[in-house]
Amino acid sequence: MTEQPRQLHLNLFGVGTGRHEAAWRHPDADPIGALGIETLQRNAQIAERGKFDAVFVADSPWIGPMSPHGVRATLDPIVTMTALAGVTSRIGLIATLSTTYSEPYTVARALASLDQVSGGRSGWNVVTTSEAAVAANFGDAPFPSHEERYARGEEFVDVVLALWDSWEHGAIVADKANGIHADLDKIRPIDFVGKYFTVRGPLNVVRSPQEKPLIVQAGSSPVGRAFGAKYADAIFTAQPLLDGAQQAYADIKAHAAAFGRDPDAVKVLPGLCPVIGDTEQAAQDLLDELNELVIPAFGIASLHTMTGIDLSGVPLDEPLPDRLGDSEGFQGLTSRLKVVLSLAEGRQLTARQLLNTFAAGFGHKMVVGTPEQVADEMQFLFENRAADGFNVMPPVVPRGLEDFVDQVVPLLQRRGIFRRDYTGRTLRSHYDAELG
Numbered sequence: 444m445t446e447q448p449r450q451l452h453l454n455l456f457g458v459g460t461g462r463h464e465a466a467w468r469h470p471d472a473d474p475i476g477a478l479g480i481e482t483l484q485r486n487a488q489i490a491e492r493g494k495f496d497a498v499f500v501a502d503s504p505w506i507g508p509m510s511p512h513g514v515r516a517t518l519d520p521i522v523t524m525t526a527l528a529g530v531t532s533r534i535g536l537i538a539t540l541s542t543t544y545s546e547p548y549t550v551a552r553a554l555a556s557l558d559q560v561s562g563g564r565s566g567w568n569v570v571t572t573s574e575a576a577v578a579a580n581f582g583d584a585p586f587p588s589h590e591e592r593y594a595r596g597e598e599f600v601d602v603v604l605a606l607w608d609s610w611e612h613g614a615i616v617a618d619k620a621n622g623i624h625a626d627l628d629k630i631r632p633i634d635f636v637g638k639y640f641t642v643r644g645p646l647n648v649v650r651s652p653q654e655k656p657l658i659v660q661a662g663s664s665p666v667g668r669a670f671g672a673k674y675a676d677a678i679f680t681a682q683p684l685l686d687g688a689q690q691a692y693a694d695i696k697a698h699a700a701a702f703g704r705d706p707d708a709v710k711v712l713p714g715l716c717p718v719i720g721d722t723e724q725a726a727q728d729l730l731d732e733l734n735e736l737v738i739p740a741f742g743i744a745s746l747h748t749m750t751g752i753d754l755s756g757v758p759l760d761e762p763l764p765d766r767l768g769d770s771e772g773f774q775g776l777t778s779r780l781k782v783v784l785s786l787a788e789g790r791q792l793t794a795r796q797l798l799n800t801f802a803a804g805f806g807h808k809m810v811v812g813t814p815e816q817v818a819d820e821m822q823f824l825f826e827n828r829a830a831d832g833f834n835v836m837p838p839v840v841p842r843g844l845e846d847f848v849d850q851v852v853p854l855l856q857r858r859g860i861f862r863r864d865y866t867g868r869t870l871r872s873h874y875d876a877e878l879g
Contacts, residue, residue: 451825451861452677452710452832452874453852454537455490457483457500461839462716464513464745464802465736471842478516480526486840487527490534493848494862496873497535498527499568499659499834504544505577512741521553528561535870537566537659543592544572544581547602547640554656555607555648563652563869567603569660569674571596574748593666598637600658600674605633607655609645653869657876663691672698676876677710679834681806688713688808688829710874714807715821715833719846723812730811733838734799742798749805759795807836814850821851822860 459477460466467474476482487498502520520538527536536557540550550567557565571592578586587595611629618624633644660671661679671678672695680695682688691713696706720726743754757764792800803809810820824830837843855861867873 448859449825449831451821451855452712453493453495453861454535454712454832454834455486455495455498455844456714456834456836457486457498458836458840459483459486461843462803462805462807462836463733463838464742464805465733465738466839467513468736469733469839471839480518480523482840483518483523484527484530486844487531487534489841489844489848491531493852494865495534495835496832497537497564497566497657497870499537499566500524500539501568502539502541503570503572503574503577504541505574505580510741510744512738513745521557524557524565525560528557528564532562533564533865533868535564535566535657535873536561537568537657537870539568539570541570541572542596542599543587544577545599547599548606548642548644548646550599551603551606551646552648554603555646555651558651558653558656559648563871565651566657566659566870568679569596569600569658571662576748589664590666593662593670595639596670597673598639601637602633602635602640602642604655605635606642606644606646607651609633610648610650612650615649653871657870657874668695669698671695672704672709673702675709676871676874677712677831680711680713682713682829683804683806683808685824685827685829688824689827692828692830708876710831712832712834713824713830714804714836716804716807716809716836716838717817717843717847717851718803718809718811718838719814719817719843719850721813723816726811726813730803730838734803737799737802739795739798742802746798746801754794754798757794759798760793763792763794763797803838804836807834814846814854817847817851818854818858821855822858825860 456462459482460472460474466472467477473482490498500520500523502517506515520540524536524538538554538557540553554565554567575586578584609631614626614629616623616626630645633642635642635644657677658675659677659679660667660675662668662670663680668678678695680691682691692711695709695711699706699709718726718730720729739759747753810817821833835847837847852861856863865873
C-alpha cells in the first residue's frame with residue numbers, strides 16, 4: 444500500500460484588523476468594523492476559499508493593559524464561532540476556552556453544541572490562562588501557579604472527554620409507535636470525582652457528529668508540551684528560529700510517543716506571519732509602513748504583559764541592556780519570554796527594533812518577501828520537520844489574507860503539499876485525527 448505524502452495544515456489566526464500590533468492604524472484596516480462579527484465572517488470565508496483547515500480565535504477573559512492606544516475588545520469565542528458557522532460550510536471553527544476560569548460541564552456543553560450547529564466542525568484550543576490580572580475578574584482567589592494551572596487543566600480535560608463520551612451512538616431511538624425516545628443504557632452519568640472537580644453527568648447534548656471536537660493546545664513550556672502531547676490533536680507553537688522549531692517539533696513528537704500515541708497524529712503548527720509583496724522590497728516597504736505606526740508606549744506595555752520584560756526605562760534608540768529578563772519565577776508565558784530573549788540574543792538590537800519585531804510577529808516566525816519566497820520557506824520548514832503546518836497570521840487584513848490565499852496557496856497546491864479541495868466535512872477529517 445502506497446503511503447500518502449504529508450500534507451500541510453493551515454489555520455487562520457482570526458484577528459479583525461491583522462496580527463501586526465499597529466494594523467488597526469493602516470489605511471487598509473477597518474478598526475471599527477473589526478470589533479463586530481462581519482469582519483471575522485468575511486475573513487473566515489476568504490480562508491475557506493483557500494481550503495484552510497480551520498479559523499481560530501485566541502481569547503482571554505480580560506481586556507488587557509488599559510491604554511488609549513489599543514483596547515483588546517473581543518467577542519465571546521463560542522458566540523463568534525457559532526456566527527462563523529452560519530456563513531461557512533467546511534472550514535473548522537476552533538474556540539479558545541480556559542480551564543482555569545471555566546467549568547468543565549459548561550465547556551463540554553458549549554463545544555458539543557457548536558459541533559452540532561456546525562455539522563462537526565468545532566475544535567477547542569485548551570488554555571490555562573497565563574495572565575495573573577485575569578484573577579481579579581473571578582473573585583478574590585489568588586492566581587494559581589503555572590504547575591497548579593496545568594494540574595487543574597489535566598483534570599478539566601479528563602472531565603470534558605468523559606462528558607463527550609457519556610452518549611453512545613444510537614442513544615436516540617425516536618420510536619413513535621412504542622413511545623420510546625431514547626435508550627437510557629446508552630446515556631450514562633460519568634460520576635467523576637477528582638481533586639478539582641466533582642461532576643455527575645451525563646452531558647445534555649447528543650454525541651458529536653465527529654465523535655468529539657478536535658482538541659488543540661498552545662503551551663510551549665515543558666509542562667505545556669507534555670500536556671499537549673497527551674491530549675491534543677494539534678499543538679500551536681511560537682518558534683521563529685529553525686533550530687528552536689526543530690527541537691520543539693522533535694520534543695512534542697517524543698512526548699506523544701511516550702504517551703503511547705502515534706507521533707504523526709499530533710500536528711505541530713508554529714505561527715507564521717507572512718508579509719507579502721510583488722517584490723521583496725515591496726514586502727519590506729509594507730512592514731516598514733506598519734512599524735512606523737507602532738506606538739512605543741503600547742508596545743512596551745504589551746511586551747511586559749506577555750513576557751515580563753520591562754523596557755519602560757530603556758532609551759528607544761540605544762542598544763538593549765545585556766540582561767532583559769529571566770524565566771525563573773515568572774508565571775506568565777514563559778515560553779514566549781524565552782523566544783523573545785532568543786530573538787534579541789547576539790543581535791545588538793535597540794529597544795525600538797525589539798518592539799517592532801515583537802509588534803510584527805509577537806514572537807512568531809516572520810517571512811517578508813514575494814509569494815514564492817513565502818511558499819519556499821513554508822515548504823522548507825515542513826520538509827525539514829520543523830512544522831506540520833502553520834497558523835497563518837497576516838499582518839493586516841483583508842489584504843494580507845487575500846494575498847496569501849490568492850498567491851501563496853496555489854503555489855503550495857502545485858507543489859503537492861496542500862489540498863486542492865476539502866475531502867471531508869468535519870474538522871477532524873481535515874486533520875485526519877485519530878480517536879483515542
